[in-house]
Amino acid sequence: MDLESKLAGRPVFVTGADGFVGSHLTEKLVEYGAEIHVLVRATSSGELNNIRQFSEDVTVHRGDLRDKHSVKEALSVMTKYSDSLIFHLGAQAHVGESWDRPYETIDTNVTGTLNLLQSIVDLDLDIAKFDTAGTSEEYGNVNEEMVEKHDFEDEGGVLLSERSPVNPTSVYATSKLAADFLTMNFNDAYGLPTVTTRMFNNYGPRQNPRYITGTIITQALERDIVELGNLTPKRDMCYVTDGVRGHLHVALEGNPGEQYVYGYGENISMRDWTNLILDVGAEENYWEQPEIVQDEDRYRPGDSDVEELLVGHEKLTELTGWQPQVDWREGVRRTIDWYANNKQAWYGRVDWR
Template sequence: MIWSRQALDHLRADFGDAYSGRTVLVTGADGFMGSHLTDALVELGANVHAFVRATSSGALNNIGHLRNRLEVHFADLTDRTSIDYLVRELKQAPDRPYVFHLGAQAHVGESWHRPYETVMANTVGTLNLLQSIVDWGLELEKFDTAGTSEEYGNVRDDVSHHHDFDDAGGLILHERSPINPKSIYATAKVAADFLTMNYHDAFGVPGVVTRMFNNYGPRQNPRYVTGTIITQALTRETIELGNLEPLRDFCFCSDGVRGHLTVAAHGKPGDVYVYGQGENISMAGWVEMILRIGEEHGFWPAGRTVTTTPKRYRPGASDVMALRVGHEKLTRETGWAPKVSWEEGLLQTIRWYAENRERWIGRVDWLPTGAPTLT
């Protein structure tokens, strides 16, 4: 649980009136951000329906501790029949449900290796859910589609005058900044965003889009950059990474959860909201910060080194070089602002990986020291 007792008290004070006793559906509820959002909603007293991708094992990795406090639906966004069963059940709810749509294939690199799955899950899956809601006449309080900062890509010269820059020339991305997706993942997310707006305009589905900037924290798949840095540092002397030049705006997962809760409770249907830390750091700076914090708190010894390898670079010219959010709109309309510093968030994240080795060691994309190699 990422929430301290005090943080939970603040969460209930801020969102208890909106969600206590309310019916809520979370797709991707067993994923990284979905599980933290599900944790928060259960603590707020919501009647949570957790949409979890159906597998033969039916395992719950991140919300198993909540099994008796919510209703789990094993379904699949790409299987329309399973979605229809779920939406038909939600029709029996005594109120208008909230839908938090976080279910997705969310790894940029994986989208090049699994392009069809990415498009099917992220785009067709969103279409299936929206169309089922319309076909069954399910009236909603809000439908929150989780977008991504990756949708903005890089600045194109011909539209650079539509972007905002700070006095030092640093790019700041807002809700209306031009989009330029540079990966299959980002393109599929753009499509999901626009489908959400299409169904709002055509059928009155109260959709909002929340574009999140680089969430990180406990439970995140170790193949994402923060996790791959930490898990390698915990296990071996050399950390192997890709391009160290891109700038990223990292936002701790509890602030991300508060962003979703805020937009769903107070956002205007048909609108887009962005949020993140509001500052960025190079990948070189990020790994340096992680190594320093882990060393200072005794999680690994001094002397960890960093190397780059072409196999970890994004293909061709698809890398996104600078992401930094301007969350003034959300802050102005709702008062939302990030609360967790990078230092605090990274310490919590490092501690989780250190204490939960069995949760990630079989999922890493690097070879642990001393592991046998296949010849």
């Protein structure tokens, strides 16, 4: 698909544009020449951390997803456009923090999504697609009562697709599932051209250092040990630019009212992922091999951890031709390079000091 020809001059609205995936999406939209409006959280400083370099290429609207008035005010600029795209990436997106801040997580992810959707209806916007970013965490673990409804690999691992049952095991996952359902409710009730996407474990430059990839890298850069939680779960790790391409393909070619899931298409245990990162960093002379230490205080509460996640992205691939392009070693190398050269962007945000 020729993304540039479909996005040049296209009116686009992005929530969460200064976040991890949102900033990479915004960067790509700037590259393709879209007419970009972004919603970023209003703060006393008004600082943009990740998209400051694009400030002349985007129109910034400040507000809070939890505040219906500011959401509607920001979206009102889209009344002058037709055939616009809306990407909803704004969220409280950390699983661990959803247990520490459950009310904020629900308010941001559920009420925030409702505020957006209802504002689109209230303003009678002419949109081509509304894409809500979901998460692979919504699948959780296989419920024994639903095992017959799952697909499995030849090796026995569960293979997750749009047809797979959901079983969220965290406040975050439950909030994102609710956002998914709200998005589809507005398709059913009002005919809004909505889609939902479930990305599988994005990683890359600019990611919050409290996520697994960032905490491994930042600890390895700064000290001789890397303290982590449970290393047995398996995750399908997808480099962020591939995740962004997935969003763009779904928004441009996806069918309204449907869901699309995508990721790398392979999974890896967190122990092996840690070893891969440490090996690549050592090869690139960023560090000597640090010691890996498991800390039970870093485990998820109770039985809430998800054992394995692996995506089957055939639906999106067959419809649009999307495929992941960045392999793990290259993605890890790029990610380490960013953390190593942008210490000021993450040093005050780590959870290991």
